[in-house]
Amino acid sequence: MIRYRLRCDEGHAFDHWFDNADAADAELAARAVACPDCGGTGVAKAIMAPSVAKAAAPPTPCGKPVCACGCPALDG
Incomplete structure (x- = not known):
């Protein structure tokens, strides 16, 4: 089965399975x-747009998760 996003001549958009x-x-x-x-x-x-899976982020050098502030190993 494959799903396509379709558009009619009147501009209505909808999904349909084939x-x-x-x-x-x-x-x-x-x-x-x-x-x-x-x-x-x-x-x-x-x-x-194609659905593309993102690759997992590589582990940080210290093994701790990266936060919004960056890698904890880079704090000095």
């Missing part, structure tokens, strides 16, 4: 997806 990317393209081309707000079938994929 079996896969090919199915999404086919359903959108066939105008088989309707906007839940207005019922319009002129729907296209909206631009989305």
Whole structure:
């Protein structure tokens, strides 16, 4: 399953689940997806930012967690 953010010709944005990317393209081309707000079938994929996981912060030299003030090992 894959979720896409969609936008209709009237500017309504909504999420919709598809079996896969090919199915999404086919359903959108066939105008088989309707906007839940207005019922319009002129729907296209909206631009989305990819979901990227952030890497964990490396441990500090002293082993203590870093606070907003910085690394405790750098206090002098």
